[in-house]
Amino acid sequence: MQLLIFLFLSWSLSGQITSDERNESSQQSSPDYRIALSNISNPSFTPTKKQLESALNAGVTLFEVSSLTNVSRFSEVNISLLYNADIPYPTIRYLIRNKNSIIESVSDNFSQLSNQQQSYIAALGLFRFPADFSPNFFDAASAITDSISTIINKPLYYHSFSKENYAPQQISFIAERISAKTEHFQPSSAVVYLEPSESQRETLEALAQLMEATGSLNESIIILPAEWFFNVYEEYPAIASVLKSYTEGNLIAMPLPAETTQNTSANPEVILLFLIIAGLIIQYKYQPVVLQYTGRYFFNHPFFVADIMDNRMRSASPGLAFMGIHSIVNGLFFFTLFDYFFSGEGLNILSHYFAPDIAHSFELTIIFLAAAISGLFLHIIAILWLLLLNREVNSFSKALNLYIWPFTFSLIPTAIFIFNHQTKNIDVIAIIVAIVYLLTWLAAFATASINAARRLEKYRVLNLLFTTGLYSLIFAGICTALVMVPKLFEPLELALKMP
16 A cells, blocks of 8 residues: 555655656655655645645645546645545445446546546545445445556545545555544554634644654655645644645644633534423423322322323323423434434435535534424324314323323433433443433333223223334334335444444
């Protein structure tokens, strides 16, 4: 792999070389460190000629693009291109099902370039953060890279976040993603893409650490987001001399901005939790029976059920109010669940596969609203289910009060989940409370349907089969589909693994 990278670096610096020169170059051991810029994360960003000249003065000799509409702008300042076809987040299933279209698309786009334009391209990128941690990736990707390598005579590469991968042999190098938030990292690849954090100081410290870590290699490429680089360059021009020295094999101290106090922004999860608690207090003030209903449900359950079925508890308004509150709790729980288990890039993967039209950076808001609305909808479906299949449940208030009050318990795992997320981030606790919360939905409906079925004089078993049995079957089916259906499981697995 190192020899392939070395030959690629030599090619991109000096153009194509003869076999004699290649043999001579491979025998040399002089280090070759390169800096590249990339606009893959923001394709709309196009650097000006002045910015490119500044980048060249900082030692930048490569620029990664996903569009070749302005190739001449880079060639004028002697910057070679990494052309990335940018196939985002491909799963194994996606690669297998779209093999022919991927090969055709990449080949057609490349063939539309003139020979001169093709000569500016140093390497061809294919994937962005694929599921290369899976052993099946080797065969799925090889079927694509084998065909492309016979059509396009360029080194192939892709972006990855996985330390251990199953890359096909036709891949010349892998651009490893490293986040600036990572502490004490050690790159596993000689080509690294640095993902900046919100803090410029933190990112510059990570860049300095990265340059030091790759200094032990014979060759390396550090890829930086172009927009971030030019913003930092305008504010701290001294970064140019640091990067230039690095490309010449010398390390000098990185000028770091002064430490700034991080502005503590309001935490939406905590705010929502307090608003829910405030809503419960207000409900208790105007409907004191709420506390009585909840206490009797958990601590005097047989009498609670008897009072409902014998029409001694007829009011539906407390249950309706709490049903609305719990819908907000449901939205908050899933907001916390996705925020805990999925990174920002992981959420992008989920939106790419399941909701491609949702604007990026709004995934958590959409998840909160979808969970709140779907929670309210499922509550209504469950209540109507009980009402229509049991003649003893002859009013909406009966079905509502039998069903809704165990959901008061769900406030406990939700609060624990939020507390854990804001403090320790202990995965075991997060998994346990998530399971407990989800089982609350099953337990609430099952308990309500069993209590109602006990009043039936006949067809009791049949009623339980079409209520508790069917509900449990649907619940188990959804859980099974999430881990067994590749269309659902593979994107979820990729998103969960994405750091």
